[in-house]
Amino acid sequence: MIIDCDVHNSWRSSRELLGYLDPYWRDVLERGELPGGRDSFPHAHRPWLHPEGFMRTDAVPAGGGPPGSDYDLMRTQLLDRYDVEYAILGGDEGIEVSTLANPHLASALAGAANEWMVQEWLGRDPRLKGSIVVAPQDPSGAAEEIRRLGEHPDMVQVIVSSGSQRPYGDPVYWPIWEAAAEMELPVAAHLGGQGGVNANPTGTGPPSYFWEAHALLCETGMGHVASLIAQGVFEKWPRLRFVLIECGVAWLPAILWRLDADWKALRKETPWLDRLPSDVAREHIRLTTQPLEQPKDVRHLWSALEAIDGERTLLFATDYPHWDFDDPERLRIPPAWRERVLRENARELYRLPRRAAEVAAPETQRSPG
Amino acid sequence: MSATAGKESPGYYACRSDEIQPGERVIRELNGRSVGVFNVDGRFYALRNRCPHEGGALCQGPVTGTTLASTDHRFVYGMAGRILRCAWHGWEFEIASGRCLADPRLRAKTYPVVVIDGGVYVLMERSGRTQAQS
Numbered sequence: 492m493i494i495d496c497d498v499h500n501s502w503r504s505s506r507e508l509l510g511y512l513d514p515y516w517r518d519v520l521e522r523g524e525l526p527g528g529r530d531s532f533p534h535a536h537r538p539w540l541h542p543e544g545f546m547r548t549d550a551v552p553a554g555g556g557p558p559g560s561d562y563d564l565m566r567t568q569l570l571d572r573y574d575v576e577y578a579i580l581g582g583d584e585g586i587e588v589s590t591l592a593n594p595h596l597a598s599a600l601a602g603a604a605n606e607w608m609v610q611e612w613l614g615r616d617p618r619l620k621g622s623i624v625v626a627p628q629d630p631s632g633a634a635e636e637i638r639r640l641g642e643h644p645d646m647v648q649v650i651v652s653s654g655s656q657r658p659y660g661d662p663v664y665w666p667i668w669e670a671a672a673e674m675e676l677p678v679a680a681h682l683g684g685q686g687g688v689n690a691n692p693t694g695t696g697p698p699s700y701f702w703e704a705h706a707l708l709c710e711t712g713m714g715h716v717a718s719l720i721a722q723g724v725f726e727k728w729p730r731l732r733f734v735l736i737e738c739g740v741a742w743l744p745a746i747l748w749r750l751d752a753d754w755k756a757l758r759k760e761t762p763w764l765d766r767l768p769s770d771v772a773r774e775h776i777r778l779t780t781q782p783l784e785q786p787k788d789v790r791h792l793w794s795a796l797e798a799i800d801g802e803r804t805l806l807f808a809t810d811y812p813h814w815d816f817d818d819p820e821r822l823r824i825p826p827a828w829r830e831r832v833l834r835e836n837a838r839e840l841y842r843l844p845r846r847a848a849e850v851a852a853p854e855t856q857r858s859p860g
Numbered sequence: 861m862s863a864t865a866g867k868e869s870p871g872y873y874a875c876r877s878d879e880i881q882p883g884e885r886v887i888r889e890l891n892g893r894s895v896g897v898f899n900v901d902g903r904f905y906a907l908r909n910r911c912p913h914e915g916g917a918l919c920q921g922p923v924t925g926t927t928l929a930s931t932d933h934r935f936v937y938g939m940a941g942r943i944l945r946c947a948w949h950g951w952e953f954e955i956a957s958g959r960c961l962a963d964p965r966l967r968a969k970t971y972p973v974v975v976i977d978g979g980v981y982v983l984m985e986r987s988g989r990t991q992a993q994s
Contacts, residue, residue, distance in 0.1 A: 543922075543945065543950050547916075547947055547948050548922055548947040549916075549920035549921070549947035549948070550947075815949060816949070817914075818914055818915060820915075821915060
């Protein structure tokens with residue numbers, strides 16, 4: 492059994508959100524300008540367009556709609572096939588509200604996306620758990636939404652895009668951290684939000700090609716990790732956990748080595764931080780595995796993962812139904828780590844009860860890779 | 861539904877030849893394997909429906925062309941209809957040879973195909989017990 496920490500469920504049309512919006516915002520969504528036709532969701536698109544579409548082409552539902560919009564197909568291709576104990580749903584376009592200039596619109600859409608998640612997905616299957624999407628450019632609205640839904644038994648984390656206007660340790664975002672700490676929910680930053688008001692997804696200015704940009708988007712993860720640690724967010728809210736989703740893994744040891752060295756020399760800049768950045772990271776930061784780096788010699792990857800105590804800090808994820816899906820049976824981690832990485836780390840982080848065996852699907856026929 | 865088309869490799873019946881128009885494919889369970897049979901400009905090719913990269917649903921991906929090797933930022937589109945892109949991660953394979961365009965050492969499993977009396981047969985070695993775990 493696995494706990495999959497990055498699964499995308501989609502609406503077929505943004506019109507599915509109309510019933511969850513207040514009248515003014517419903518009017519805006521019904522009659523206002525949309526970026527890609529009447530079914531599209533208000534957001535600024537990233538400047539890199541995937542030349543083959545963004546989805547697994549075998550995940551298109553026979554009855555129409557985008558991959559991830561059909562629960563039965565998700566069950567066949569993911570939940571049953573891989574014996575998923577829990578799937579943490581992050582929605583799909585919802586986190587892109589972070590790209591909008593209007594913070595009120597962004598929060599209204601985030602709230603509607605959350606109601607849609609609760610009403611249309613979470614009750615369907617005990618394996619499904621949800622993420623509360625918030626608009627980080629509206630910190631007080633985001634905090635309000637976290638408190639509104641934080642006690643829902645099937646909502647297990649807060650989610651924002653990794654693309655942002657400022658790194659997430661910045662005090663402007665502290666209302667979000669405060670609310671998440673109060674509701675005892677981890678906050679996840681998922682790859683995305685690279686457009687609109689989030690103008691700096693990479694440090695050099697924009698790369699040109701999709702694959703080039705995709706490989707570099709770990710940069711946003713680096714910035715958030717450094718910021719959260721340096722700003723003392725975890726000293727202020729000691730029970731908080733931060734999850735980086737789909738931002739890569741193997742870069743983290745090198746960044747932590749650098750942060751440790753520089754903090755030792757210049758700790759006086761941040762007197763609230765009284766221990767090594769790498770110690771803070773090990774306790775407070777979790778990373779989802781997909782897309783796990785693939786060096787020719789797997790030992791090179793493993794030594795990097797050991798440096799961040801990967802046995803305890805990694806959370807398995809497939810990214811179903813996106814184009815860079817990782818198969819749990821082929822995950823390249825040390826065999827002794829599998830139970831923790833594939834299940835137990837997520838169970839502890841999200842406080843998920845063990846599910847009874849009788850609801851589990853039969854073992855798949857393929858042997859673990 | 862198998863016919864013996866060669867001495868050692870039995871032919872497994874996939875479909876009638878007019879069931880797959882040029883540019884199209886069928887996916888069949890043959891000899892315990894999921895196999896894609898493709899019609900490329902009137903010739904038939906068969907590939908195992910399992911990507912050598914990560915085991916993905918290779919034969920459910922789109923049939924396309926691609927850019928040919930070039931220099932100086934020129935984009936030369938070619939091999940139209942001869943490329944199969946895996947449904948999962950989009951790796952490109954030449955349908956006729958199974959060759960992976962990004963890594964010529966990597967090949968998708970291909971099978972010979974014969975057409976006899978309008979029937980398309982895929983030549984596969986009989987699957988033995990030892991193959992069941994692959």
